[in-house]
Amino acid sequence: MYSPTPADWHEANRAHWDERVPLHTAGDFYDLDAFRAGQDPLRDFEIAEVGDVSGRSLLHLQCHIGLDTLSWARHGADRVVGLDFSAPAVDIARGLARELGLGQDRAAFVAADVYDAATAVPDPSYDIVYTGVGALCWLPDIGRWAETAASLVAPGGFLYLSEFHPLTDVLDDETGSRITYDYFARDAWIEERPGSYAAEGAEFVHNRRVEWQHPVGEVVSALAAAGLRIEFLHEHDVSLFRRFGCFERRDGYFRYPADRPRIPLMYSVRARKD
Numbered sequence: 001m002y003s004p005t006p007a008d009w010h011e012a013n014r015a016h017w018d019e020r021v022p023l024h025t026a027g028d029f030y031d032l033d034a035f036r037a038g039q040d041p042l043r044d045f046e047i048a049e050v051g052d053v054s055g056r057s058l059l060h061l062q063c064h065i066g067l068d069t070l071s072w073a074r075h076g077a078d079r080v081v082g083l084d085f086s087a088p089a090v091d092i093a094r095g096l097a098r099e100l101g102l103g104q105d106r107a108a109f110v111a112a113d114v115y116d117a118a119t120a121v122p123d124p125s126y127d128i129v130y131t132g133v134g135a136l137c138w139l140p141d142i143g144r145w146a147e148t149a150a151s152l153v154a155p156g157g158f159l160y161l162s163e164f165h166p167l168t169d170v171l172d173d174e175t176g177s178r179i180t181y182d183y184f185a186r187d188a189w190i191e192e193r194p195g196s197y198a199a200e201g202a203e204f205v206h207n208r209r210v211e212w213q214h215p216v217g218e219v220v221s222a223l224a225a226a227g228l229r230i231e232f233l234h235e236h237d238v239s240l241f242r243r244f245g246c247f248e249r250r251d252g253y254f255r256y257p258a259d260r261p262r263i264p265l266m267y268s269v270r271a272r273k274d
Helices: 008-026 030-036 042-049 065-074 087-099 115-118 143-151 164-172 216-225
Strands: 057-061 079-084 108-111 125-132 154-162 188-192 209-212 229-236 249-252 253-255 266-272
Touching: 008 209, 030 087, 042 057, 042 154, 042 266, 065 079, 065 087, 065 108, 065 125, 065 253, 079 087, 079 115, 087 108, 108 188, 108 266, 115 154, 143 154, 143 164, 143 216, 216 229, 216 266
Parallel strands: 057 079, 057 125, 079 108, 125 154
Antiparallel strands: 154 266, 188 209, 229 266, 249 253
């Protein structure tokens, strides 16, 4: 339900994520054994749109347990840094880096709030600032996020955002065909239900979470206002999880059935600092 932002939104969200880390590391959704064996969790369109990362530094904001972060190191990034507000998630990421033989000079992880990233990460700027995939909905102020992220992009570098399309947030959960919610809502969405996208129906103590909708235009405008030049905005007709009950899994993604009209389910933005 929509509601004014509660005072404890940050604490509620962090408790929500902290409690889900053990399940995420043990379950099939992230499949850490497959990752250790070399499986690449990055999406094909992300690899193509980011391009060659060889010899470059990369900062991953809101990195969760660090699989995407470490994958960029596997793709040749000279140094990767991941930041997340969940200390248990960061502990897992650090352990995985050690297992892969990546020292602090190649892969470092920081437990801090994304709004504090400029003072929390070890370097003043990075060739690539990478973020997204379910990250922006946890932030109340996109302008502040864009300013923080842009401040960490080195001159000549770029920010790359890969995110779920906010259009999916206004549709009914079962069929994904009826407009049910307000695309331009600015109040917080407060929900309390068990489970996780990585394990539906799992029982937890901390089920309350606070999220916000951010229309694509708001996100792109915030990045431009922060001094970045938008190079592209791409929309994608695929999702990474069963967002709607009617979704089918094809080619490694979740999609509408083949006989259904398509809408954008994800989007990606690259914005450069000249």
